[in-house]
Amino acid sequence: MWLWFHKLGSPKYFYDLSGKFLPWFGWLTLILMLVGTYWGLVLAPADYQQGDSYRIIYVHVPAAWMSLFVYMVMATAGAVGLIWKMKMADVVASCSAPLGAAFTFLALITGSLWGKPMWGTYWVWDARLTSELILLFLYLGFMGLEAAIDDKRTAANACAVLALVGVVNIPIIHYSVEWWNTLHQGSTVARMDKPAMDTNMLIPLLLMWLGFMFYYGTTLFMRARNEVLHRERDTTWVKDMVTES
């Protein structure tokens, strides 16, 4: 385990290994998302209260889950980079930020488009929506801070601290629908008892969530590999690879 962890910290090892996984992740993403979308839009029944508008759930909920998941990956990678000075951890944190921001943006915009027909408004300053908006600002702040500091090492450390402080927002987002009286509906899937959702509606949601997970893996690898190539541009293995291609 430690040996593997150590090897993964080597940029060349990461580059080779992620190159092997990338096509699999890409195809899995495509298949899961296509099947999930078809199932969600065509096969799943309409909701008895919300009609067909609820079908936005199949992009909204996976995007919202990912916005939290990616943040936790980013903060963890940031901490690893801060403590063990692991270069690859910095790369993972840095490449996760724009992806997390994209997921958060999607969650907010699709939520807004779902809120209009159901609540009668695109936006309301309630706990869930406000804390998710703060999450978007945390991602953007991370990216801005990184861009503002020239030295990569210093930038990575400063960003890691920012990401770690921002972790406090994650449980706030998750529990906001329980702690405060919000307009946002409560959780339908992650409950102590069984999900309050028809199986035919739940399966496409889980497929989409898996699709989003593999999508994150795919795009994270793509970005991280670029970053590795750029950072390691003076090493012999990168030069050899470029000459061979």
Next chain:
Amino acid sequence: MSEFFHMGGYAFFVWTSYGIALVVLLANIILPMQRKKEILKNLKRRLRREQA
């Protein structure tokens, strides 16, 4: 079929959501691909300069 696109009267909200999602997801695939091309082009140019 037209009933499917009508989405029970919520067509605008449902299709805009899926449309924006598609654009954002595709953009995050295309951008790193272009970046990779750019990086490799620059690397090749540097190598040629070094060898010359």
